[in-house]
Amino acid sequence: MIKFENVNKWFGPYQALVDLSESVNKGEVVVVCGPSGSGKSTLIRTLNRLEPIHSGCIAVDGQDIHAHGLDVNAFRSRIGFVFQQFNLFPHLTALENCTLAPIHLRGLTKPQAREQALALLDRVGLAHKANAYATELSGGQQQRVAIARALAMEPPLMLFDEPTSALDPEMVGEVLSVMKGLTRDGMTMVVVTHEMGFARDVADRVLFMDAGQVLERAKPQEFFNTPQHPRAQQFLSDIRSPFATACL
Amino acid sequence: MSYLEVVDVYWLYFLLGRYPEGPLGGLALTLVLATLGLLLALPLGLLLGLGRISPWRCVRLPVTTLVFVVRGTPLLMVVFWAYFFLPSITGVRTDQFATMLIALVVFDAAYLAEIVRAGIQGLPKGQIEAARSLGLSYFGAMRLVVLPQALRHMLPSLVNQFVSTIKETSLGYIIGLAEVSFIATQINTLVFTLPTQIYLTLGLTYFALCFGLSRLAYGLERRLSQREQAQPAARVPA
Numbered sequence: 001m002i003k004f005e006n007v008n009k010w011f012g013p014y015q016a017l018v019d020l021s022e023s024v025n026k027g028e029v030v031v032v033c034g035p036s037g038s039g040k041s042t043l044i045r046t047l048n049r050l051e052p053i054h055s056g057c058i059a060v061d062g063q064d065i066h067a068h069g070l071d072v073n074a075f076r077s078r079i080g081f082v083f084q085q086f087n088l089f090p091h092l093t094a095l096e097n098c099t100l101a102p103i104h105l106r107g108l109t110k111p112q113a114r115e116q117a118l119a120l121l122d123r124v125g126l127a128h129k130a131n132a133y134a135t136e137l138s139g140g141q142q143q144r145v146a147i148a149r150a151l152a153m154e155p156p157l158m159l160f161d162e163p164t165s166a167l168d169p170e171m172v173g174e175v176l177s178v179m180k181g182l183t184r185d186g187m188t189m190v191v192v193t194h195e196m197g198f199a200r201d202v203a204d205r206v207l208f209m210d211a212g213q214v215l216e217r218a219k220p221q222e223f224f225n226t227p228q229h230p231r232a233q234q235f236l237s238d239i240r241s242p243f244a245t246a247c248l
Numbered sequence: 249m250s251y252l253e254v255v256d257v258y259w260l261y262f263l264l265g266r267y268p269e270g271p272l273g274g275l276a277l278t279l280v281l282a283t284l285g286l287l288l289a290l291p292l293g294l295l296l297g298l299g300r301i302s303p304w305r306c307v308r309l310p311v312t313t314l315v316f317v318v319r320g321t322p323l324l325m326v327v328f329w330a331y332f333f334l335p336s337i338t339g340v341r342t343d344q345f346a347t348m349l350i351a352l353v354v355f356d357a358a359y360l361a362e363i364v365r366a367g368i369q370g371l372p373k374g375q376i377e378a379a380r381s382l383g384l385s386y387f388g389a390m391r392l393v394v395l396p397q398a399l400r401h402m403l404p405s406l407v408n409q410f411v412s413t414i415k416e417t418s419l420g421y422i423i424g425l426a427e428v429s430f431i432a433t434q435i436n437t438l439v440f441t442l443p444t445q446i447y448l449t450l451g452l453t454y455f456a457l458c459f460g461l462s463r464l465a466y467g468l469e470r471r472l473s474q475r476e477q478a479q480p481a482a483r484v485p486a
Contacts, residue, residue, distance in 0.1 A: 104392065
């Protein structure tokens with residue numbers, strides 16, 4: 001479904017992605033992890049063209065997504081993107097956040113969009129907050145609305161860019177459980193996260209990135225139990241320091 | 249002639265100019281000019297503001313140049329350009345009202361453009377990214393997500409500019425437009441003995457208009473801020 005071929009990207013003199021090749025199959029849940037600055041977020045942001053690339057090719061469903069003449073809006077509407085900072089539209093209610101794009105892009109009528117949005121909010125456990133504004137919601141609730149908003153376009157592919165990193169610890173669980181629910185429905189997902197427990201439970205594959213390259217790709221069990229690359233071993237032992245073990 | 253007699257004789261002249269025998273003037277003309285100026289400058293300022301931050305260079309550069317040139321020029325100069333220069337290139341002799349209106353709209357739109365630009369750029373970048381990643385076009389994202397939030401943040405600055413516009417109409421005096429300052433000067437010339445009272449009346453008239461508009465906007469602002477506000481600036485990403 002997704003294919004990276006020899007992708008290079010620079011931020012000025014700094015190379016963020018180095019000759020990266022990787023693929024993700026339909027229905028697969030891939031967790032991308034790695035130290036800060038390793039290129040994880042850049043990788044996921046190039047996938048819906050929030051960041052341009054300098055060479056190589058990224059194809060989604062066989063379509064080169066950085067091709068000239070691609071209808072980027074139509075393309076993006078089929079990829080759900082969830083941000084670290086939620087980015088709910090603060091001038092709209094939770095419900096309106098979820099109906100905005102379907103009304104304007106999928107041509108739904110207001111009652112149709114409303115019905116669909118209510119069902120989605122119910123799915124993330126927030127039907128009772130439909131008329132709340134972002135400021136009236138906790139971080140975890142905002143992120144769940146953001147997931148519902150992305151789902152409202154009925155995308156076959158969902159991208160998560162550190163969806164729980166800006167959350168207080170007690171709110172991480174509610175967001176992860178919504179995401180786990182999605183994996184059960186067979187959604188193709190690419191998730192950048194530091195939540196190793198989530199990776200262990202639901203990922204089909206873990207990619208370990210450092211310095212713009214994928215250094216290790218493995219099933220979660222193998223990755224956590226017998227990491228091959230020295231950087232991956234180092235990373236895992238770092239996050240398993242006495243202070244971190246409690247969370248794992 | 250006492251002040252009360254002056255008021256008694258000239259109040260209608262002050263309010264309407266020589267209307268209905270002649271063209272409309274006085275306070276009524278000032279109000280018409282200010283209102284039209286605001287109504288036309290706002291959409292133009294919005295367009296120029298969007299042009300200032302346009303991703304396309306061919307739009308951004310000329311708009312930026314225009315905004316900087318106009319902002320670096322006194323309004324009086326813009327009025328002179330509109331009065332002397334414009335007819336020489338268009339070949340059409342515009343009347344004083346149209347001349348003043350054009351000058352006001354161009355001048356205020358340049359200032360509004362910068363207010364609009366600041367309002368849009370003040371929003372967290374994630375807002376437009378979220379809108380675009382849903383599949384909205386650049387203009388769709390602007391219209392549905394960015395501008396509704398940005399305009400709310402801009403309100404105090406917008407009102408400030410509108411208050412300026414009301415006061416700027418008085419420069420119509422210089423090209424003989426019969427707005428309220430011009431009429432007050434006329435009355436002063438006719439009466440001759442009461443300049444302090446006459447100009448005090450004129451000053452109070454402007455004050456009442458501007459103060460009223462400010463209070464109105466303040467009330468509106470308070471009502472809006474009781475609703476939601478944009479999220480605080482994004483925390484540092486990990």
